[in-house]
Amino acid sequence: MSRRSLRTEAIVLRSIRYGEADRILHLYTPEHGRVGAIAKGARRTRSRFGARLEPFFHLSVNLHLSRGDLHTVTSADTLAAHGRLRERADTLDAAARACDAVARLFETDDPSPAVFHLLANELRLLDGDPVHARPAAQLAFRLKLLVAGGFTPQLASCASCGESDHLSGFSGAAGGVVCTACEASAFPLSEEAHGFLVAALGRPLAEAPDAGDRALRQAERAIAETAEHHAHVHLRPLARVRRHQSGPTIRVPG
Amino acid sequence: MSTFAPPVQRLITELGKLPGIGGRTAQRLAFHLLRASEEDALALADAIREVKSRIGLCEVCFNLADGPRCRICSDERRDAAVVCVVEEPSDIIPIERTHEFHGRYHVLGGALSPIDGVDPEDLRIAELYRRVTGEPEEGRDPIREVVLATNPTTTGEATALHIAEQLREKAPQVTVTRLASGLPVGADLEYADELTLGRALAGRRALS
Numbered sequence: 001m002s003r004r005s006l007r008t009e010a011i012v013l014r015s016i017r018y019g020e021a022d023r024i025l026h027l028y029t030p031e032h033g034r035v036g037a038i039a040k041g042a043r044r045t046r047s048r049f050g051a052r053l054e055p056f057f058h059l060s061v062n063l064h065l066s067r068g069d070l071h072t073v074t075s076a077d078t079l080a081a082h083g084r085l086r087e088r089a090d091t092l093d094a095a096a097r098a099c100d101a102v103a104r105l106f107e108t109d110d111p112s113p114a115v116f117h118l119l120a121n122e123l124r125l126l127d128g129d130p131v132h133a134r135p136a137a138q139l140a141f142r143l144k145l146l147v148a149g150g151f152t153p154q155l156a157s158c159a160s161c162g163e164s165d166h167l168s169g170f171s172g173a174a175g176g177v178v179c180t181a182c183e184a185s186a187f188p189l190s191e192e193a194h195g196f197l198v199a200a201l202g203r204p205l206a207e208a209p210d211a212g213d214r215a216l217r218q219a220e221r222a223i224a225e226t227a228e229h230h231a232h233v234h235l236r237p238l239a240r241v242r243r244h245q246s247g248p249t250i251r252v253p254g
Numbered sequence: 255m256s257t258f259a260p261p262v263q264r265l266i267t268e269l270g271k272l273p274g275i276g277g278r279t280a281q282r283l284a285f286h287l288l289r290a291s292e293e294d295a296l297a298l299a300d301a302i303r304e305v306k307s308r309i310g311l312c313e314v315c316f317n318l319a320d321g322p323r324c325r326i327c328s329d330e331r332r333d334a335a336v337v338c339v340v341e342e343p344s345d346i347i348p349i350e351r352t353h354e355f356h357g358r359y360h361v362l363g364g365a366l367s368p369i370d371g372v373d374p375e376d377l378r379i380a381e382l383y384r385r386v387t388g389e390p391e392e393g394r395d396p397i398r399e400v401v402l403a404t405n406p407t408t409t410g411e412a413t414a415l416h417i418a419e420q421l422r423e424k425a426p427q428v429t430v431t432r433l434a435s436g437l438p439v440g441a442d443l444e445y446a447d448e449l450t451l452g453r454a455l456a457g458r459r460a461l462s
Contacts, residue, residue, distance in 0.1 A: 019274050045438045050447030055408045081449040089415040093368065096408065100369045236369060
């Protein structure tokens with residue numbers, strides 16, 4: 001392989017129309033982090049890329065490296081198409097938000113195999129069972145993403161004074177849970193929400209815990225504030241409407 | 255400081271705002287217009303002025319129209335009971351070229367993308383629901399089928415799923431269909447991607 005080309009695994013985070021029939025891709029790779037690439041003629045119906053460059057595809061791509069930021073896709077082979085997650089609105093939305101969170105938190109070309117494998121696992125789970133699109137599972141993914149980025153919130157003791165009892169709030173600025181004495185800049189975090197965050201960190205993604213809606217809202221706020229204060233990234237809020245319903249029926253007439 | 259006279263620089267700047275036109279192409283187009291006859295150059299200017307002053311959106315389907323209604327909505331021969339939903343007015347042209355569709359259209363004005371901040375309120379989805387659930391025009395059948403012809407992209411699929419789900423609640427009597435996914439005629443199976451080929455297999459038809 002020449003030095004001007006690169007063969008790598010990649011997940012398509014985003015695919016943007018460009019020019020007459022091209023696409024600009026945001027790819028996430030295990031060894032080269034986030035990579036930008038152009039796929040020429042990808043929108044033509046007879047393009048050799050077909051649907052492969054749509055978001056959520058897990059690919060083996062060949063890139064022709066340019067001196068600038070945008071490489072050129074010369075070939076793409078599918079490793080996982082994740083076709084089933086595209087058949088439901090909730091899994092489609094969860095996959096889009098997962099890719100968006102990765103794109104926002106990890107926008108450099110620093111290698112991060114852990115992030116890549118976490119995202120690949122999340123897409124595989126969403127493709128396998130729509131139960132993984134529930135808000136609790138999406139929050140567990142975001143929390144693990146923060147950990148992979150080195151932004152683990154402190155949950156065992158007060159992030160300000162180290163006190164391990166009377167933990168009643170969460171402070172993004174302090175970096176974790178805080179006790180009643182230190183909660184000046186914090187928001188209240190219920191015992192259930194605290195338990196959810198601890199369990200979500202400890203369990204595999206496939207076994208993400210559940211919690212009540214109020215606790216999940218608090219957990220989401222804790223994750224969002226951690227990302228804002230420490231990664232300077234605003235994560236899109238989760239969609240909370242119309243979850244866990246069967247997919248719409250699109251009937252063929254006649 | 256620009257090397258061109260201000261009117262030429264202004265023309266280059268304006269042409270450079272067009273999609274797919276970079277600085278060098280804008281410069282080339284500007285020099286082409288300078289070389290063209292006055293008649294040809296002013297015809298282009300008049301065409302732009304006319305289209306901006308006369309063309310609006312159809313009050314029924316939001317296609318481009320030079321009056322209150324577009325030519326398709328004004329055509330009495332078109333089947334008003336079948337509505338094809340597309341993202342943009344330009345999507346109507348390829349469907350019309352097939353000569354297979356004889357119904358009417360509804361143009362959404364884009365596709366849902368919550369990540370980019372495009373929510374249902376930003377598209378003409380509420381107008382579609384009103385059109386489907388409202389009283390039909392006098393002497394016309396109510397809408398019996400909605401064909402979702404949004405692009406087979408992630409955002410297009412998300413839009414189709416959202417509309418299908420809403421229509422199932424708001425108008426259960428209406429059949430909601432989606433354009434079939436499959437292989438382009440003349441393509442080789444060898445080069446087909448797994449998702450498209452998988453859908454082509456799932457949607458296979460018996461040969462009569």
